[in-house]
Amino acid sequence: MxxxxxxxxxxxxxxxxxxxxxxxxxxxxxxxxxxxxxxxxxxxxxxxxxxxxxxxxxxxxxxxxxxxxxxxxxQLSACFVLPVEDSLEGIFETVKQAAIIHKTGGGTGFDFSGLRPAGDQVASTGGISSGPVSFMQVFDTATEAIKQGGVRRGANMGILHVSHPDIELFIRAKTELDLFSNFNLSVMVTDEFMQKVRADRDWDLINPRNGSRVRKLKARGLFELMVESAHGAGEPGLVFFDALNRGNPTPALGRFNATNPxxxxxxxxxxxxxxxxxxxxxxxxxxxxxxxxxxxxxxxxxxxxxxxxxxxxxxxxxxxxxxxxxxxxxxxxxxxxxxxxxxxxxxxxxxxxxxxxxxxxxxxxxxxxxxxxxxxxxxxxxxxxxxxxxxxxxxxxxxxxxxxxxxxxALSLLMGCSAGIEPLFALSHKRRMLDDQLVNEVNPAFKARLAELGLDTLQNQKALAQSGLAASIAGLPFKDREVFKSAHEITAQGHMAIQRAFQLYTDNAVSKTVNLPARAPVKEVWQVFEQAHAMGLKGITVFRHGSRGRQVLELASLP
Ligand code: CDP
Incomplete structure (x- = not known):
């Protein structure tokens, strides 16, 4: 690499x-x-x-x-946020700025909530607007063309506020319409919205151009849409506006409406x-x-x-x-x-x-x-x-x-260590390399421990390659099974407890994926999202195993 x-x-x-x-x-x-x-x-x-x-x-x-x-x-930075103005000139200016940043290996985040919704009027032409989801495709295509000079895929974060009239389309865009391969999507969720979900109240969708109410719908219906989409394909994630802004060191300069990719x-x-x-x-x-x-x-x-x-x-x-x-x-x-x-x-x-x-x-x-x-x-x-x-x-x-x-x-691969604060993905897994080759990797600490216990036999190696799990090794002591648990054997609460522990002493936010087993029901995602908010996390991402056709890390069999 x-x-x-x-x-x-x-x-x-x-x-x-x-x-x-x-x-x-x-x-x-x-x-x-x-x-x-x-x-x-x-x-x-x-x-x-x-x-x-x-x-x-x-x-x-x-x-x-x-x-x-x-x-x-x-150019030394990985993270950028660019504003997106509600005008054609503004939008294409930002496309250009993002292209310049991607060329240098940086990733960009955008809040598209200021764009008037699809079908809204355009005064200068008497026509109608395409809306944020449509314009995001321009960003996506531009990113695709640049590929960060061929060494790194361009990365974007697209954010839409939970009160934007196009929010339902936004939530569905990636999973149902198969758009935005160069974007992560997150809904900007407020405390007020979460309260309305809990109390099963109505929620207003507001046109950002003039502040008028376009429509109202059940807060729970909208939340369920996010939950189902995240359950189906790991997107969107949620970012919690109030938690983010409670941690804003310079509120006088503006509020946080977006994050990096x-x-x-x-x-x-x-x-x-x-x-x-x-x-x-x-x-x-x-x-x-x-x-x-x-x-x-x-x-x-x-x-x-x-x-x-x-x-x-x-x-x-x-x-x-x-x-x-x-x-x-x-x-x-x-x-x-x-x-x-x-x-x-x-x-x-x-x-x-x-x-x-x-x-x-x-x-x-x-x-x-x-x-x-x-x-x-x-x-x-x-x-x-x-x-x-x-x-x-x-x-x-x-x-x-x-x-x-x-x-x-990429950095954890270069260092030969586990990624960020994530648990081990598996004790043995195939990794899809840049050239699409699948390479088998066994966790070196586990291999050493097996050798120490006299359990590094051919049979065990096979069992491990099949399942990727410590639990597949016959005779492995209980403590070792606990210590070598991988991402899908850890409960959602276990994942979130670590995210929270780190967040307590982190000025900015924490990159963390809550892995769920393939069989996790929809309501588990609902609970995880609600708990994440209640715990004061700044955002939450879930990924149910196998929910996307192709992923960077692959297990031999689904848990
Ligand atoms: O790849 P590396 O390990 O250096 O980066 P990371 O820690 O996985 O990602 C940190 C940040 O780098 C991301 O949040 C993005 O802002 C940016 N990034 C990017 O722009 N393009 C990528 N292909 C990967 C990361």
Whole structure:
């Protein structure tokens, strides 16, 4: 994957960079920002520190930084949100901006709720409007054509407010009409809507052009549509407007109406954000977490990310302006499931949730501490005085946010660890590679444990390849079966408990999929959505196994 997607190639397409050189390039580019305040001697010191942490595999920055740092493109961010204006000029301007961002490896999120509904009047022509779902197809097609320079598929998040008149069409668009292969879809749901669902009341659909009520319908009917669609094909997800905005550090600058493509990063229009993830299993010493090392690394990476804001070549002037105003960065983790296995703790257990909280609290505090230190040297983010921080007793802060939990889809593969905070998908599975080849993978910790127990027999290997489950190994001790449970054996509540534990100490949001077995009934999705809201999560995504024809990870048999 490094060779195919990340390392530099010459004009003939031959790879001309080693992995070590790539890390040097990244470390040097980020240390470059230190020259401004500390001169070149200081820059060299930080280059060494960044390189050392990268070489030890303690963290990775988001993919665009690995691909573009120290290179002519120089665009370092994975996450963007662009505004969409209710005019033809505005819409196509945003299409163009998204294309520019995709070209550099960034992903874009959009709130389409400001667009007048399908069939509404257009004053300038006397005609009727096509509506958001129709215009989203233009974005989808443009994305398809760009494919992020051939190395990464363009990713979009399309969001529509639950009160938009076209909401039903939006919910159905992906699953029933098979549209939007380059989009994730989420409905922006409010507390008020959830109350009306609970009380079985009516819900108004409002034309955003003039605020008039177009129609009313049963809140539960609309909710059921989301539930059924998510049960059928994993879309849409929900984002909870009020929870997102309770966590908004700069409400005076605007409210969050959209997130980046995978939902973990709420942003204001034109903001971008750089993410990085600590590799949790690298911080285990003996059977314990080395907290001092974890905190030190968290501080170092926040410095790295703040430097990225200095040396970043922003793809649009509006993005530069909005991003530099709040200086958001998003430090997170990958390999949480591997960490638990190393500590011999089952994913679905109160101890796991405690570890999650403790780890994330330590990271968040160390990250804030570094942000305060940086503010002392470099100044607070320009919108600090208008932010929530002064009221919380803070006198300075370099970054409006410091933590985000990314999916780390490609990054976790590069690091050979479990993705983000997800449980193991399976102990053995086939992975669909870029070229469509299916490659068999067995979890190395499980293989080692089987060998230790004298259970790594040919027969067991076959059973494992068939089922992907620890439970298929005859004679495996109960504790090991618990510790090595995979995503589909963990209840929805078990998934959400971990999401919540991390969210408690994460400034931005958490990328998490609640996996459901193929046989999960529709009403389970209903319950999960309601519980997610009641728990104060910022969003929720479910994926019922086998509900999409083709997926990146495949089990030999359906659970
Ligand atoms: O691929 P990698 O592991 O670097 O990224 P990720 O942690 O899975 O995704 C983080 C963010 O990168 C997503 O939420 C998107 O904003 C962006 N992304 C993208 O734009 N295009 C992709 N193909 C994958 C991720």
């Amino acid at each position: 490094l060779r195919r997607r990340y390392l530099i190639r010459d004009e003939k397409g031959r790879v001309v960079e080693t992995p070590e050189r790539m890390l040097q390039r990244v470390a040097r580019a980020m240390a470059g920002a230190e020259e401004i305040s500390g001169g070149s001697a200081e820059a060299r010191i930080w280059e060494k520190r960044f390189l050392s942490a990268l070489s030890q595999g303690l963290f990775l920055p988001n993919s665009p930084t690995l691909m573009n740092a120290g290179r002519p493109l120089g 995978c939902g973990e990063q709420p942003l204001l229009p034109y903001e971008s954000c750089n993410l990085a993830s600590l590799v949790l299993p690298r911080f285990v010493k003996g059977k314990q977490i080395n907290y001092p090392a974890l905190e030190e690394a968290a501080g170092l990476v926040v410095r790295f990310l703040d430097n990225a804001l200095e040396v970043n070549r922003f793809p649009l002037p509006q993005v530069k302006k909005a991003t530099r105003l709040t200086r958001k960065v998003g430090l997170g983790v990958m390999g949480f499931a591997d960490l638990l296995i190393a500590l011999n703790i089952p994913y679905e257990s109160s101890r796991a949730a405690q570890v999650a909280q403790k780890v994330m609290k330590a990271i968040n505090s160390a990250a804030r501490e570094m942000s305060r230190d940086l503010a002392r040297q470099r100044g607070s983010f320009p919108a600090f005085a208008k932010s929530v921080f002064p009221a919380q007793g803070e006198t300075r802060m370099r970054n409006a946010t410091v933590t985000t939990l990314a999916p780390t889809g």
